[in-house]
Amino acid sequence: MDVLHNVDCLAALKKLPSNSVHLILSDIPYGIGVDDWDVLHSNTNSAYLGNSPAQEKAGAIFKKRGKPINGWSDADRAIPREYYEWCSSWAGEWLRVLKPGGAAIVFAGRRLMHRGIAALEDAGFNYRDMLAWVRDRAPHRAQRLSIVFERRGDVQSAALWDGWRVGNLRPSFEPIIWCFKPYRITIADNVLEHGVGAYNEEAFVRHFERPDNIIRSGFAPGEGGLHPTQKPLQLMSALIELTTQPGQIVLDPFAGSGTTLLAAKQLDRRFVGFEIDPRYARIANDRLQTLL
Ligand SMILES: C[S@@+](CC[C@H](N)C(=O)[O-])C[C@H]1O[C@@H](n2cnc3c(N)ncnc32)[C@H](O)[C@@H]1O
Numbered sequence: 001m002d003v004l005h006n007v008d009c010l011a012a013l014k015k016l017p018s019n020s021v022h023l024i025l026s027d028i029p030y031g032i033g034v035d036d037w038d039v040l041h042s043n044t045n046s047a048y049l050g051n052s053p054a055q056e057k058a059g060a061i062f063k064k065r066g067k068p069i070n071g072w073s074d075a076d077r078a079i080p081r082e083y084y085e086w087c088s089s090w091a092g093e094w095l096r097v098l099k100p101g102g103a104a105i106v107f108a109g110r111r112l113m114h115r116g117i118a119a120l121e122d123a124g125f126n127y128r129d130m131l132a133w134v135r136d137r138a139p140h141r142a143q144r145l146s147i148v149f150e151r152r153g154d155v156q157s158a159a160l161w162d163g164w165r166v167g168n169l170r171p172s173f174e175p176i177i178w179c180f181k182p183y184r185i186t187i188a189d190n191v192l193e194h195g196v197g198a199y200n201e202e203a204f205v206r207h208f209e210r211p212d213n214i215i216r217s218g219f220a221p222g223e224g225g226l227h228p229t230q231k232p233l234q235l236m237s238a239l240i241e242l243t244t245q246p247g248q249i250v251l252d253p254f255a256g257s258g259t260t261l262l263a264a265k266q267l268d269r270r271f272v273g274f275e276i277d278p279r280y281a282r283i284a285n286d287r288l289q290t291l292l
Contacts, residue, residue: 001270006281009253009274013093021097022196022248025260030109031083041082083112087119095124100183101190101197103243113175125179132173136218142167203241226283227257236263258284
């Protein structure tokens with residue numbers, strides 16, 4: 001207990017006792033990025049693992065930008081299903097280790113989170129709500145269509161499509177999925193027996209003033225830069241205080257730089273974390289050590 005293990009959580013979860021954890025708070029791989037740990041599909045058409053002649057020729061730039069998935073090929077359509085299968089590989093263990101009424105609060109990407117919710121539901125979780133984390137900064141990468149035509153020397157089309165972009169609007173919010181493990185008794189009796197199932201509004205509004213499901217949170221000066229998908233400490237602290245009491249156990253199976261665990265430690269919760277990448281496991285352990 002109170003450790004971050006540098007291991008694959010798929011194996012490590014099996015060693016945790018049943019009904020032992022009060023909260024699972026995790027920022028899981030979204031399945032949309034180019035980092036090895038985030039490529040959870042076998043689609044070699046996409047630039048993420050791409051090897052088409054055009055991708056080979058364009059090299060690093062194309063790979064970095066990513067090929068827009070046009071949804072036409074079987075491989076493109078398989079990506080959401082493969083994400084569901086990956087989520088299903090751990091969702092049952094999450095259910096087993098949580099106490100009845102305990103929450104699983106999960107950061108997931110907008111594009112594939114519905115498959116994550118379905119996997120959690122199919123494993124036996126109850127889906128309670130979705131919260132929106134509004135980031136203080138969000139880079140907008142949608143490409144200008146007129147520039148594509150200009151590069152082709154097609155001045156007429158460039159003028160016609162001026163002001164249009166391909167891709168998405170600015171990604172200002174990220175969804176947070178809130179599920180709980182079913183319980184057999186009344187919620188009040190469950191709180192008495194297992195210590196979980198209600199939420200602490202008073203603690204939450206100390207962070208965000210209002211008990212709203214839209215949460216604005218950013219990094220404190222000097223806090224960021226430890227992990228490509230690092231989350232603010234304040235945000236994790238608020239979610240831990242929302243659903244647990246001091247002394248209770250918080251689990252993060254995809255710990256990254258250890259933000260969840262650091263927040264748990266600062267708030268006098270017990271914690272256990274798993275992180276497969278030794279670089280991030282080291283960063284997480286360094287952060288935890290500074291609190292000793
Ligand atoms: C979205 S990041 C978490 C970032 C974290 N919230 C933070 O603030 O630093 C997900 C992490 O899960 C790790 N990961 C991916 N697959 C894993 C597995 N099977 N077991 C343990 N960790 C894994 C990745 O290496 C990555 O660091």
